[in-house]
């Protein structure tokens with residue numbers, strides 16, 4: 220149909236695609252390169268803040284490394300982020316390095332569609348930008364989409380303290396493998412930040428892909444704590460050591476003991492250690508990836524299953 224042909228020229232691709240992927244994702248590999256060195260950081264880098272856009276890793280890769288994302292099967296380069304070292308975060312005996320994203324680009328779409336799609340997306344972002352509302356610059360969102368070339372798993376984070384209970388979705392999370400730490404980047408305005416800093420423990424429920432709608436609904440709890448665990452729209456089960464209510468249908472429940480937290484731009488970066496890890500079910504987990512990544516995969520006949 221001529222409409223299918225004309226669509227990419229008048230309408231931008233969606234920024235994000237919600238997909239069902241068996242964890243841990245193995246469709247895209249991330250490699251850090253610096254001064255003749257390279258290291259696989261697929262399970263050792265995470266987003267620490269959105270404004271400014273900051274990446275955390277347990278490697279010290281010098282002042283100006285490059286982060287490459289490649290299709291794991293073919294080795295094709297999909298996108299690149301150019302990083303600039305900001306600071307080290309010392310926690311217990313390990314250190315994490317923070318990198319500001321200085322520039323980036325992707326190759327998921329051919330030229331001129333790549334530039335045209337970015338222009339259409341940026342125009343839409345500027346149009347929908349509410350005044351006084353936190354929002355990264357369109358250029359930073361383009362770079363964030365590159366960081367999502369590695370599909371990011373969605374979990375529900377449960378917090379339980381006297382007088383405060385909450386459960387909300389997060390995807391700015393992940394292991395920083397070499398350090399043994401696990402990170403969460405939570406907007407500093409979120410309702411549970413101060414309680415998490417105090418109680419220093421959370422439970423993470425790995426979300427089966429079919430639970431997308433109910434999980435998105437729980438995003439309201441970034442602003443408003445949960446009134447009552449009994450009001451949850453699904454059955455809960457206590458996490459193993461801490462007894463924090465978590466999702467009974469979760470693929471996996473991990474308990475995190477928080478060892479460090481600090482402000483990084485718009486977000487609070489929590490670093491923790493996994494104290495228990497219950498693998499409860501096989502199946503696909505809800506993930507987010509960039510819309511242009513899914514368009515690339517569709518063009519090559521290898522789309523991820525959308526939910």
Ligand SMILES: Cc1cc2nc3c(=O)[nH]c(=O)nc-3n(C[C@H](O)[C@H](O)[C@H](O)COP(=O)(O)O)c2cc1C
Pocket residue numbers: 373388389390391392404405406409434435438439441442486
């Ligand atoms: C699936 C999903 C994952 C999210 N992950 C994070 C996260 O990792 N960190 C965070 O600070 N907020 C996260 N959010 C929250 C949203 O970015 C946003 O802050 C929240 O929905 C409140 O929106 P508003 O303040 O823009 O109205 C997530 C939301 C959803 C639906």
